[in-house]
Amino acid sequence: QVQLQESGPGLVKPSETLSLTCAVSGYSISSGYYWGWIRQPPGKGLEWIGSIYHSGSTYYNPSLKSRVTISVDTSKNQFSLKLSSVTAADTAVYYCARLSSSGCFDYWGQGTLVTVSS
Amino acid sequence: EIVLTQSPATLSLSPGERATLSCRASQSVSSYLAWYQQKPGQAPRLLIYDASNRATGIPARFSGSGSGTDFTLTISSLEPEDFAVYYCQQRSNSFTFGPGTKVDIK
Numbered sequence: 001q002v003q004l005q006e007s008g009p010g011l012v013k014p015s016e017t018l019s020l021t022c023a024v025s026g027y028s029i030s031s032g033y034y035w036g037w038i039r040q041p042p043g044k045g046l047e048w049i050g051s052i053y054h055s056g057s058t059y060y061n062p063s064l065k066s067r068v069t070i071s072v073d074t075s076k077n078q079f080s081l082k083l084s085s086v087t088a089a090d091t092a093v094y095y096c097a098r099l100s101s102s103g104c105f106d107y108w109g110q111g112t113l114v115t116v117s118s
Numbered sequence: 119e120i121v122l123t124q125s126p127a128t129l130s131l132s133p134g135e136r137a138t139l140s141c142r143a144s145q146s147v148s149s150y151l152a153w154y155q156q157k158p159g160q161a162p163r164l165l166i167y168d169a170s171n172r173a174t175g176i177p178a179r180f181s182g183s184g185s186g187t188d189f190t191l192t193i194s195s196l197e198p199e200d201f202a203v204y205y206c207q208q209r210s211n212s213f214t215f216g217p218g219t220k221v222d223i224k
Contacts, residue, residue, distance in 0.1 A: 036213075046162065046205055048213040061212065062119070095161055102168050103209030104152035108161035 002027045004096050004109035012090075012116050018083040022096030022109060023076075029054045030074045034099035037070065037081045039092040040111070047092075051099050052079055086116045120144055122206055122216035130224040137193040139219045141206035146186045150210040153182055153191045156218075157202045165204075166191065196221070 008020035022035070029035065036051035050060035052070045060068050064083070072079040083090060093113050097105035121144040131137055141151065149169040154162035164173040166182035169189060179194040193200055201223050206216040 045217045046207075046215040048215070051213075059212075097161075100164075100167070102152070102171075103150055103213070104164055104167045104207060105154075105162070106164050106167075106173065108163075111161050 002098060002107040004098070004107060006094060006096050006109045006112040008112060008114070010113060010115060012086055012114060013118050014087055014116055015085055018081070018086050018090065018094075018114055018116075020081045020094055020096075020112065020114070021078055022080070023078045024098075025077070027098075028074075029072060029077050029079065033101070035072070035079050036097050036099050036105065038095045038097055038105065039090075040095070041089075041092045049081065049083075049094075088116050090114070091116045120147060120208055120211050120214055122208060122214055124204075124206060124216040124219045126219060127217070128220045128222060130222055131196055132224045133196050133198055135196055137191075137196055137200070137221055139191040139193075139204055139221075141184075141189040141191070141216050143187045143189075143208055143210075147208040147210035149185050150208055151182075151184070151189050152207045152209070153180075154205045154207065155200075155202045156205065162205060193221075 034051045037049040069082040093111040096109045098107040100106040153166040156162040
């Protein structure tokens with residue numbers, strides 16, 4: 001059974017960089033699939049942030065591209081998100097997920113709330 | 119960017135009733151549309167992919183239809199555990215989600 005678990009600081013100051021990691025178990029990232037990050041502001045809808053392949057190939061939401069970096073560490077079977085210059089608008093629950101071959105997200109982490117506040 | 123619009127915003131129904139949820143795309147997404155269910159405090163759960171294919175373990179009361187710009191998620195007979203928010207998502211051009219439809223108990 002594929003399982004994903006997000007980890008990282010729950011509070012980030014404005015203008016700083018948000019950093020999260022997603023640990024994957026039950027499946028080796030090196031075996032394939034894209035892996036991604038999605039976020040959900042409190043009480044609002046879902047927004048795709050970006051995705052990465054085990055080779056390191058990435059693609060990002062154009063609206064966030066200038067601030068986002070997603071990387072992968074196959075030796076630790078995990079991938080990471082960095083979002084720079086955060087503001088209160090970046091406060092959200094951040095999910096990591098597996099992107100299936102059908103272009104949908106079939107396995108999700110439980111999500112982690114990140115609050116941007118001084 | 120492809121914009122997805124969902125209607126209605128809220129659907130108030132009783133257990134046992136049929137639920138029909140709509141998702142409309144601003145331009146054709148072919149059949150590249152998925153549906154998710156989300157309950158409070160939980161991650162979304164994949165229900166339907168490629169417009170009409172049920173994901174693993176999803177009950178047969180959930181069905182999806184449509185292509186191009188108009189899609190429908192139907193729950194044939196609502197069970198108590200089906201009251202939740204439902205999102206559609208396209209993958210034709212990048213990835214975007216609809217704003218959601220909340221199915222609540224009447």
